[in-house]
Amino acid sequence: MKTVYTDNNATTKVADEVIEEMLPYFGELYGNPSSMHTFGGQVDAKIVEARQRVADLINADPEEIIFTSCGTESDNSAIYAAIKAYPEKKHIITSNVEHPAINNLYKQLQGQQGYEVTFVPVDEKGRLDLDLLYKSMSGNTAIISLMWANNETGVVFPIEEIARKANEKGILFHTDAVQAAGKVDIDVKKINVGMLSMSGHKIHAPKGIGVLYVKKGFKFSPFLVGGHQEKGRRGGTENTVSIIGLGKACQLAKETLPVMNTIVRELRDYLQNELLEKIPGSSVNGDLEQRLPNTVSIGFDAVEGESILLLLDKEDICASSGSACTSGSLEPSHVLMAMKVPFKSAHGSIRFSLSHYNTKQEMDHIIATLVPAIEKLRAMSPFWKDGKMI
Amino acid sequence: MWDYTDKVKEHFLNPRNGGELEGANAVGETGSLNCGDALKLYLKINENERIIDATFITFGCASAVASSSALTEIIKGMTLDEASKVTNDDISDYLGGLPKAKMHCSVMGQGALKKAIADYRGIQILEKPGELICECFEVTDLEIIEAVKANGLETTDDVTNYLKAGGGCGQCLDRIEAVIESVKAKG
Structure with a gap:
């Protein structure tokens, strides 16, 4: 069997249509879109088209779209632009389950620039403490930055409601929608966010291309200072090939959104329910309802995540784990710890994240591999005996 | 990606001497569920203080399982005096080396062995001496x-x-x- 790829929250396959769209611009159409000649101008025309396609995915205007190099650059650009726009405000808000692109930047601002930071906690299902969030909003708050959906659990925050509250209080609101784009319907005309980050490689475009949506009227300062590109909001010659690819990917994402919420969701639910039924001592991390349609994180008691991944890998199945041994540190992921997932299952948590390229046959292959893999590991675990945790 | 030797992978996929040991007369335990890895080592020792059988049960990553498997292979047939000289490096060497960040897995093996030998000899190891x-x-x-x-x-x-x-x-x-x-x- 060929590789079963269920790690789409890490990165995605570049769509064939995207590659086809990009190819000429790797080769003969290498012009600089800023050039005056027709040769460069035809590339510029293609970027105009790409910008429109990206804008269409989130119902923005094309001039509200800034191309960046990745989701992290988008996040950093947004936060720095906010604190530059409101230098007198020294309080910033986020959650304690954010991506490092926000989490570590906030910690740096806290440590080096004296910002007061509110890290809003989540409950055991990964849901935000909204009372605390709303209470912490003040006239001194420069920006609120919250992820639309969590990369590890897929839990979706109530962004529409939060945006409304932030607007009532006149506070700038940024959302990291890297995991949400292409999986949930995003309409920036309906949901009033100030800035929004996206990343190409999570939606079947290549790596190295990101987007920052900046609402019209906000006085944006560039993160990368340079030439006139992106209307002076992001210096540096455009990554023309990837921008063109991202445009195509956004067009495709808009078309496949209904598939995500029907076929992909059904596949995810099938995988989840079969695993829960066939493997005792297993539980889903995160809220079952407010969750991305493609993601499931399951904790398996008394076994360790890296070992599970290696047994899956042997059968050409790609997934990821929130366990200590795979997180690069010695403790389980900060997301699972923030949710107070007990150690007995946190160390054995596996995330499957699907795409519309996955099939039911692949889900069956995962189930057929994982059930005996867990049994094998439990047979030699000191914490599992006679079908239960000891 | 895993920077494991083929031997680590092989011992993880086909661990030697896994499971509890009936008739064991020495047991050594290290690690905990919270820490993310734990090893319970079982020894059967004869009247000449020779290890005639050794098994393990382990919770942990691939290198923890492989280290446990290697440990039991190394010490089987040794006298207790010989076994007490086995170090974490011996375990790591047996496996063709461990990634730096995984050396603690071999340390865990050495610790369990030390405890099992003390258990057999009836020596009380002070739990966590020091500060x-x-x-x-x-x-x-x-x-x-x-x-x-x-x-x-x-x-x-x-x-x-x-x-x-x-x-x-x-x-x-x-x-x-x-x-x-x-x-x-x-x-």
């Missing part, structure tokens, strides 16, 4: 001193790789550094 340095992984200054001396550790990263100490919240890193310095100062 607690790393609260996340419950590591004391004496354990750090021993590991630094035995393995020539030089940095806090080394200590984390061998003992996990300092790999959690990181608040004890300064104290670990001070322990390393004190060992160096004493030469």
